[in-house]
Amino acid sequence: MSTEVVQDWAEQKLGRRFRNAELLVEALTHTSLPGRNYQRLEFLGDRVLGLIIATWLYERHPNESEGKLNRRFVELVRGQTCARIARDLGVARHIRLERTAREQGVNETVNVLGDVCEALIGALYLDGGMAAARKFVRSAWEPLLTGAATVEKDPKSALQEWAQGRGLPLPAYAIVGRSGPHHAPQFTVEVTVRTLDPVQATGKSRQEAEKQAAAALLAKVREEKND
Structure with missing residues (x-):
């Protein structure tokens, strides 16, 4: 899949056409391929997502206790939630990975989808700053925010x-x-x-x-x- 196609997808689904397309490609590259992959960006994106969601909850629920805020937070940033977001965005078909891994459906697993979702947030942050990351997260997570307090515990x-x-x-x-x-x-x-x-x-x-x-x-x- 060409970089141009992935850029078009990112512009439509992530709300940004990357200035540095290499960041986007790295965020979508699985560990089964040699060279740079999504793991470092996932590390960064996890922290960026956490800060955005924590700040958002703090502002949106000014009278809630720390315990209630934390339960909402954990539900919104967990791997399954990130994977759900990635699945809704059609991330799986854009993940670059070794042929056997693709045949085995590795790009469709919860772990990989969740990790790549966080990596994409890290890439957005590096390419466009907190504003770009926040714009995407608030758009993608908004439908989940209302129901986050009523979901079952982990x-x-x-x-x-x-x-x-x-x-x-x-x-x-x-x-x-x-x-x-x-x-x-x-x-x-x-x-x-x-x-x-x-x-x-x-x-x-x-x-x-x-x-x-x-x-x-x-x-x-x-x-x-x-x-």
Whole structure:
């Protein structure tokens, strides 16, 4: 895909035609290809996104406590949310990656989409300053802002609260399996809570697998409660 095509897409979806097109290309380059990739821009974009969202919430909810603001913040900046934004923007088809990785659908995974979304924010910041990054984030995240306070807690946090509320030790997570190629690993994690049978789940990263395992254990607890 030509740089011109990607520039046209960025202008339409990100609200900016990059002065430095190399930043845009770097933000869309997966680690399966040699040379510069999105990881450094992801590091920067994560911090820029956090500052924009935190400031926005502070201004929008002047009477909310720190705890409520933080719950909104965590939901809005987590990887799944960034991946959702990226999916809505059609990012996956513009990600540059090795052919086998594309055939395996690596560019469609939550981890990669979330990382690239943050990398694009980092690229916008370097190319156009905070104003360019803020313009994109406020436009893309606006539909999510209203519902952010009512979404369910992160599964790991919810499971931890469930255990603590019953005087049980904190949930313990352990990697029990890993498979797949280096650029697209699959992790299997087992979560254990005293008095409950362990549950396993698989994800594209350890963090994702832990969340899936926590969610599965919570679902099992709810099913047993309803029986």
